[in-house]
Amino acid sequence: MTLHILTTAPTSDAARQVEQALNAGDTLLLIEAAVNAALNPQWSCWTQSTYTVLLLEDDLVARGLGDIAKTHQLATVNMDGFVALTEQHEQSVTWY
Amino acid sequence: MHASEDFLVVIRHAPHNASWLREGLDAALVAAAFGQSVRLLFMGEGALALCKKQQAGAPGQKASLPTIDMLEMYDIDQLNVPERTLNELNLGLESLVDGVSTLTDAQVSALFSQNRPILNF
Numbered sequence: 001m002t003l004h005i006l007t008t009a010p011t012s013d014a015a016r017q018v019e020q021a022l023n024a025g026d027t028l029l030l031i032e033a034a035v036n037a038a039l040n041p042q043w044s045c046w047t048q049s050t051y052t053v054l055l056l057e058d059d060l061v062a063r064g065l066g067d068i069a070k071t072h073q074l075a076t077v078n079m080d081g082f083v084a085l086t087e088q089h090e091q092s093v094t095w096y
Numbered sequence: 097m098h099a100s101e102d103f104l105v106v107i108r109h110a111p112h113n114a115s116w117l118r119e120g121l122d123a124a125l126v127a128a129a130f131g132q133s134v135r136l137l138f139m140g141e142g143a144l145a146l147c148k149k150q151q152a153g154a155p156g157q158k159a160s161l162p163t164i165d166m167l168e169m170y171d172i173d174q175l176n177v178p179e180r181t182l183n184e185l186n187l188g189l190e191s192l193v194d195g196v197s198t199l200t201d202a203q204v205s206a207l208f209s210q211n212r213p214i215l216n217f
Contacts, residue, residue: 023208023209
């Protein structure tokens with residue numbers, strides 16, 4: 001069970017690479033520029049169902065995308081949730 | 097593939113552009129110097145680090161090919177590249193240094209499910 005943290009846009013190389021690394025039961029946490037994924041509910045990570053995908057609220061709000069994420073009914077987590085995720089997973093891998 | 101190594105170091109950035117590659121290779125060498133077994137996975141543009149005809153480049157740019165050649169001396173012989181990466185880069189194994197083995201998509205994701213530290217560059 002790995003926590004994968006993506007910091008770059010869903011169109012980036014890193015985004016394509018993390019998809020290759022994800023296994024069933026993992027969690028993909030979108031932070032920094034990766035929260036732009038809230039704009040595209042058709043992105044492959046949203047439409048699959050073998051691992052969990054979460055947006056970090058703080059970065060969403062910072063970019064004014066909070067409402068858009070709500071309208072697309074995309075899952076979010078706050079900073080405390082982020083900390084909890086790091087505890088629940090054996091390790092985390094960050095993709096820059 | 098035998099049981100998982102002590103470390104998986106993922107290299108995803110090309111030579112010469114930034115220092116990610118050097119930092120990743122240095123981390124692998126340090127781990128190996130301390131007797132840890134290391135597997136290197138070159139993804140995306142990282143696979144360009146394995147091109148065997150690399151030169152030092154412009155003055156001041158430190159070449160990284162010598163470091164790739166040195167890996168063997170530290171018993172780092174697991175150099176993997178996803179088949180998908182070679183196809184995307186339109187790069188063949190014959191352009192790469194010796195000792196590189198390709199992985200299927202399933203093998204790549206399996207590498208990330210083994211429970212040992214993963215360093216991502």
